[in-house]
Amino acid sequence: MINIITALQCEARPLIEYYKLRGNARHSAFRCYQNDEIQLTISGIGKLAAATATTYLAASNPGGTSCAWLNLGIAGHAKTSIGKPMLAHKIIDNASERQWFPGMVMPITCDSEVLTTVDKPEKTYRKATMVDMEASGFYAAASRFQSCELIHSLKIISDNQQYTSEQITEKTTLAMINDNITTIDSIIQPLLELSSELNTIEQPPPEMYDFMAQWHFTTYQQNELRHLLRRWHALSLSNKPSHHDFSRHTTSKTVLIAIKVFLDQQPVSFNNKACQ
Amino acid sequence: MHRLIYIEEEVADHPRTKAICDRFPKATKIYCKYYGEVFNRKGQNFRLQKQQPALILARKHKRHVLNAPDGYGIGGRHNYYFSHMLNCVYDCRYCFLQGMYRSANYVIFVNYEDFQQAIIETAAQHPNEETWFFSGYDCDSLAYEPVTDFTQEFLPTFAQLPNAYLELRTKSLQIRTLLKSEPIKNCVVAYSFTPDEISKALEHGVPSVEKRIEAMIKLQQHGWRLGLRFDPMIYQDGFEENYKNLFEQIFSRLPAECIHSVSLGTFRTPKAFHQNMVNLYPKEKLFAGRFDENRGMITYQKELEVKMTNFCYKQLMQYIPQSLFFACTPPE
Numbered sequence: 001m002i003n004i005i006t007a008l009q010c011e012a013r014p015l016i017e018y019y020k021l022r023g024n025a026r027h028s029a030f031r032c033y034q035n036d037e038i039q040l041t042i043s044g045i046g047k048l049a050a051a052t053a054t055t056y057l058a059a060s061n062p063g064g065t066s067c068a069w070l071n072l073g074i075a076g077h078a079k080t081s082i083g084k085p086m087l088a089h090k091i092i093d094n095a096s097e098r099q100w101f102p103g104m105v106m107p108i109t110c111d112s113e114v115l116t117t118v119d120k121p122e123k124t125y126r127k128a129t130m131v132d133m134e135a136s137g138f139y140a141a142a143s144r145f146q147s148c149e150l151i152h153s154l155k156i157i158s159d160n161q162q163y164t165s166e167q168i169t170e171k172t173t174l175a176m177i178n179d180n181i182t183t184i185d186s187i188i189q190p191l192l193e194l195s196s197e198l199n200t201i202e203q204p205p206p207e208m209y210d211f212m213a214q215w216h217f218t219t220y221q222q223n224e225l226r227h228l229l230r231r232w233h234a235l236s237l238s239n240k241p242s243h244h245d246f247s248r249h250t251t252s253k254t255v256l257i258a259i260k261v262f263l264d265q266q267p268v269s270f271n272n273k274a275c276q
Numbered sequence: 277m278h279r280l281i282y283i284e285e286e287v288a289d290h291p292r293t294k295a296i297c298d299r300f301p302k303a304t305k306i307y308c309k310y311y312g313e314v315f316n317r318k319g320q321n322f323r324l325q326k327q328q329p330a331l332i333l334a335r336k337h338k339r340h341v342l343n344a345p346d347g348y349g350i351g352g353r354h355n356y357y358f359s360h361m362l363n364c365v366y367d368c369r370y371c372f373l374q375g376m377y378r379s380a381n382y383v384i385f386v387n388y389e390d391f392q393q394a395i396i397e398t399a400a401q402h403p404n405e406e407t408w409f410f411s412g413y414d415c416d417s418l419a420y421e422p423v424t425d426f427t428q429e430f431l432p433t434f435a436q437l438p439n440a441y442l443e444l445r446t447k448s449l450q451i452r453t454l455l456k457s458e459p460i461k462n463c464v465v466a467y468s469f470t471p472d473e474i475s476k477a478l479e480h481g482v483p484s485v486e487k488r489i490e491a492m493i494k495l496q497q498h499g500w501r502l503g504l505r506f507d508p509m510i511y512q513d514g515f516e517e518n519y520k521n522l523f524e525q526i527f528s529r530l531p532a533e534c535i536h537s538v539s540l541g542t543f544r545t546p547k548a549f550h551q552n553m554v555n556l557y558p559k560e561k562l563f564a565g566r567f568d569e570n571r572g573m574i575t576y577q578k579e580l581e582v583k584m585t586n587f588c589y590k591q592l593m594q595y596i597p598q599s600l601f602f603a604c605t606p607p608e
C-alpha cells in the first residue's frame with residue numbers, strides 16, 4: 001500500500017487517471033482517491049496543509065499494515081531544466097532548519113537533489129536545491145508513522161531562472177506530471193514492493209486467529225503467541241501449528257506453556273533451507 | 277558499490293574523505309551536519325537498509341578507544357577496542373550489530389590520527405604490560421580494506437608500540453595489504469568460523485570456510501600470527517559432527533605452531549539487541565530454538581552451553597596446547 005500526497009488537484013489528476021483511482025466519499029476533510037494499492041490525498045498548498053493531510057490519512061487507516069508514503073508535486077530549481085523529475089535525498093525546512101534524509105534503498109530511476117521547503121513563494125532561486133512548499137511538513141508527519149526508507153518526495157521541476165514560477169499554469173503542471181508518469185510509476189512500484197516486504201515480515205502467522213478464537217489472550221499474551229507460532233514455522237516442522245492439538249487446555253496461559261514446551265524440545269537444523 | 281555517500285560537513289575537505297569519494301565517482305554526495313542525522317535515528321529499518329547500504333563519512337570526536345567487554349580478551353590484562361568503522365559488509369544473521377543499530381549504512385570515521393593518538397596514550401598507561409586493542413568489534417577488520425586502507429594506516433602505529441597488541445578479527449579475504457607488509461609480532465589476524473553448513477545458512481555474503489582457511493595459510497606463510505575464533509558457536513542438531521569436521525578441516529591445513537590463540541564462545545546477545553534481531557527476522561531458524569535469559573543476556577540454555585563448550589574444548593585439545601585456548605564467555 002502507498003499513500004500519496006499532492007498539493008494540487010492538477011498534480012493529482014494524471015495519477016488518478018493512470019492508476020484508475022476512485023474518489024472516496026468517506027473522507028470529508030480532504031479530497032481522497034484510491035484503488036486497492038494506492039491512496040491519494042490532495043492536501044492544498046503549504047507545509048501545514050501537507051502535514052495535516054498526511055496525519056489525517058495515517059489516522060484514517062489504523063491497523064497493522066505498513067504503508068509507503070510519497071509526496072508528489074512540482075518544485076523550482078535555479079538551473080535544472082523544466083519537466084525534469086528529481087527525488088529528494090535531503091529535505092530541509094527553511095524556517096526551522098530541521099533536515100530529514102529519506103532512506104534510499106530502492107532502485108532510483110531519476111536524479112536526486114536537496115529539497116528546501118519554504119513558507120512563502122520566493123522570487124530568487126537558491127543554489128543547488130529544489131524549492132517547494134510542502135515536503136518538510138509531509139516528511140515530519142509521515143516519519144511518525146513509517147521508517148525513512150518508505151517515505152519519499154518526488155518533484156518535477158516546474159520553474160527555474162529562465163522560466164519563472166509566474167508562468168506555471170494548471171495546464172502546464174498537469175502536462176509535466178503526465179509526461180513523467182513512467183518515472184513516477186518507477187518510484188511507486190518499488191515503494192509498493194518495500195511496503196509489501198515489510199508487511200510480510202510483520203504479518204502474524206495465519207493460525208494465530210484460530211487460537212485467538214478458541215481462547216482469550218491478553219495483548220501481552222498475543223505477542224507471546226505470535227512469537228511462538230513464528231518459531232514453530234521457522235523450525236520447518238512437518239506439522240503446522242493447530243489449535244486442535246491443544247484443545248485439552250482450558251486457559252490461554254496453559255496453551256502458551258504447552259506450545260513453548262513443545263517447541264523447546266524440537267531439534268534445530270540448518271540443513272534444510274533456512275527461513276528468512 | 278555505493279550510490280550515496282553522506283559526508284559530515286566538518287570532514288568534507290579531509291584528504292581521506294576525498295580519497296574514499298574518489299573510489300565511488302558515480303555516487304551522489306549528500307552533506308549533513310552530524311552523522312547521527314543519517315545513522316541510527318529512530319524510524320530506520322536495518323533490514324531494508326541492508327539491501328542498499330549507503331556510506332557515511334564522519335569524524336569521531338571522543339572515546340576513540342574503549343574498554344573491551346567481558347569475555348572479549350585473549351589472556352591479556354588490559355583489553356580495549358576501537359572502531360574506525362561501524363557496520364559490516366557481510367550479513368551474518370547472528371551478528372549483534374543488526375540488533376544494536378537501526379541503520380545498516382556503513383560509517384567510516386576518517387580521523388584515523390585521533391584513534392592512533394588514543395591508542396598510543398592508552399598503551400602508555402600500561403608500560404611493559406601487554407595491552408590489547410581489538411579492531412573488529414563494530415565491523416569486520418579487513419572486509420572493507422580496499423576502501424578504508426585500515427591496516428595500511430594502523431599497522432605502523434602498532435609497529436612502534438611494543439606493548440600494544442592489535443587483533444584484526446575477520447572473515448575476509450582482503451589480505452593484500454597484509455601480504456605486502458612486513459609482519460609485526462604484536463598483531464594477530466584472527467579468523468572467525470562456524471561450520472560450513474551453519475556458515476552457508478547464516479553468514480550471508482561471507483567467504484566460504486575453505487577460502488578463509490586458504491587466506492590464513494597465505495598469511496601464515498608470510499609470517500603473520502594467526503588466531504582462531506569459534507565465537508559464536510551456533511547450535512544445531514548434530515553440532516558435534518559439524519564442529520568436529522570444522523576443526524579437522526582447519527587443523528589438517530594449519531599446524532598448531534602457527535596459531536597464536538584459539539577462543540570459543542556460545543551464541544549470546546544482550547536482551548534488547550536479541551529482541552530487535554528477532555523482530556527484523558521473525559522467521560529465522562537461528563532464533564527459533566530454545567533460549568534462556570541470563571543476567572540481561574539471551575543465551576542457549578545453560579546445559580546446552582556447557583555441552584557445546586565442553587565438546588568443542590575437548591576436540592580442540594586434540595590439536596592445540598591448552599596455553600593457546602581462551603574461553604569467551606564472560607565469568608558468572
Ligand code: SF4
Nearest residue numbers: 364366367368371415
Ligand atoms: S562478519 Fe562479523 S561484523 Fe560482519 S556481519 Fe558477520 S558477525 Fe557481524
